[in-house]
Amino acid sequence: MSVLDIVATAMIAMGLFFFLGGAIGILRFPDFYSRLHPAGKLDTMGQFAAMIGMAIYLLNDLSLGSVLTALKILLIVVFVFITSPTATHAIVDAGVRAGLAPWTKESREGRR
Amino acid sequence: MRAFALITVLMVGGLLFYGLPDFPDWGDPASPASTHLSPFYIEQGAADTHAPNVVTAVLAYYRGYDTMFEAAVIFSAGLACFFLLRTFRQKSIETRLYRHLPTGVTLRIEEGGKTPEGSDEFEPIDSHWVPYDMIINLTCRLIVPFVQLFALYVIAHGHYSPGGGFQGGVLFGAAIILYAISTDLRTAFKRLQEKAVMLLSALGVLIYAGTGVVCLVLGGNFLDYSFLAGILGVDAVMARSHGILIIEIGVGLAVMAVMVMLYYNLSSAGRHDEGL
């Protein structure tokens, strides 16, 4: 294994860790608004880390084709960084407009 | 009734499972499908059409007649949606709302429901209107050109990579749908009118069938692109490659126009007001 392989493996492992955090966060958080936090941030970061790792792995053999493929993966990353916050914003805006009440600490203590 | 449906589903499913062992194994080299026809396509495809992607060669050259009718089916689906849903009669509107464009304030204009004379600062909006959302709007403005370019890339590179006319057309239509979602339907009409959509969908099928007819006139079989060599000025193999590209463009045009037409009619229930 070369140095690039080790770096790529570490990046992919980090991405998978973030993905795991996102999935568990979506399950654990109490209401819709707070579930969006792991869904919007951790998934973006996981995608970013894993894809950068794979692009680094592709640079092992420096040919024109592999460099262009790595650039395409970078294009996906840029795409995700523009669209993912917007999708999160669209979902939360839809929730507010639909009149979904946010979960707050007071509401939980009031129920006790 | 539900019990009857359940029994029917179970019986049909049981019959299907009963017939399952008669199929050849997954990827079996001795199966009938992969003894005669598939080797021919795989061996001859690249040599005949100069297209490394065998699927494109099969779809657009060997089975071009099938694909032509697939495009025709999509075109007729678009036509059916148009005839079923489109309404031309103006319904009487109970409330007239207008948006003042420079400030974004929503107004209701009483007197006859008309905007002031000679003013183009007002646009009519529906009773259920969507407020101007800057983030979604800007994002779509940023990514729509790239989606369109990617769609054209998919159409043009069907020979080498996955994709082709159908997928590229759907992507191009999706870009226009994205623009229509992010603003509203009336703004999308300014870029791509309904008449243009109808004409483009017919033009796509016409390009496909017309290529076949041109081949027929030049003395070959229907959709035998090697006879286009005289017109295009290349040898027969490259002529087949270029012929595949031409009909991919036709399929892409037809699919794109039909997708946009379906969206226009479905999202506004045929009234073409503001849409989804």
Place this chain on the structure above:
Amino acid sequence: MIWPVDLIIMLLVMICGIGAIMVRDLLGAAILFGAYSFLMCLVYAIMGAVDVAFTEASVGAGVSAVFFVAAVFHTSRRTKD
């Protein structure tokens, strides 16, 4: 064919399909059908049918989900049975 990934994705496809039938809300069913298309695209990609996967991704996941939502928007969200 990579069988461990394939097995899990097949299981997910089954859960997703059954869920899309069982959900009473039609909008939820449309959204679940989008997820079903995503997963079917993965199955095709694992089997090596790249063109079919591309078609499924573009038609099934993207455009047909939009059409379903638009249709539900103008009709009712409730199933009859």
Place this chain on the structure above:
Amino acid sequence: MQSIFLYAGVFLACIMVLSLYRAVFGPTVLDRLIGVNAIGSKTTTLLILIGLIYERVDMFVDIALAYATLNFIAVLAASRYFQKKKGLYDEAEGR
């Protein structure tokens, strides 16, 4: 390296089960939407991983790019349903 990618793919597919739980059993439609969005982002990564396993990344990267786009369009259309001031719950349920 191939085995690492294979393990990563299996792990990612297992994570998708967790997201699918939210998509199938989510209490409201918007929770399902979050789950489907999460599934979409994981699928984009998994497609490139599959490409790396098969050593044909140039084929799969196009699908992943199309996928990232269309996932966004579907989510935007579904959220637009609620932005048009339609209620979160069914009209017939009377809530």
Place this chain on the structure above:
Amino acid sequence: MANTKPDNTVDYQAFSPFKPFEPPTPPEKSPLPYVFTFCVCMITWLVLSGKFDFFHIALGIVSSAIVTATSGDMLLKARRIAGLPGAWLRFIAYVPWLLFEIFRANMHVMRLVFHPRMMDLIDPRMIRFQTRLDNEMARFIFANSITLTPGTITVYVSILGKYTVHAIDRASGQGLPGEMEDRVGAIVGE
């Protein structure tokens, strides 16, 4: 019925300090946005295509021309051309800082996710504040940066620049607008 207005927690039509009416400036007829779009499309095509023979580059020129003709005025508005290269350079300088902030934010949310007593730590709340950024693009970058960084999601940005933000706990909401607004403002040169 569907017509009943849901009780929103956010006031969407907040047009409080009403601006004096200015007639909309007609968009300048400048070829610059089209040239810019064509160049960007051509570069993207070369990256996507990977084939540099004459035929494919000609296809790329035709495709870029089609995209420029249909949506050439989307990427840039003509009015915003002034100071463009400097803004791009400053934006590239902003990205590493943003990536570091995103990484910190993820660690914060990660700690919340795996914390056993998570329910006691989180305290979701809505925060409203007024920005001083005037440029639409700057507001857009600011809103998306807020969504990507510590425990905050942009819910709505009104036309007059009033932000509504959902924060997951008390600490993450306090830093707004703060340093990030200054940095975003520096991009567009305010």
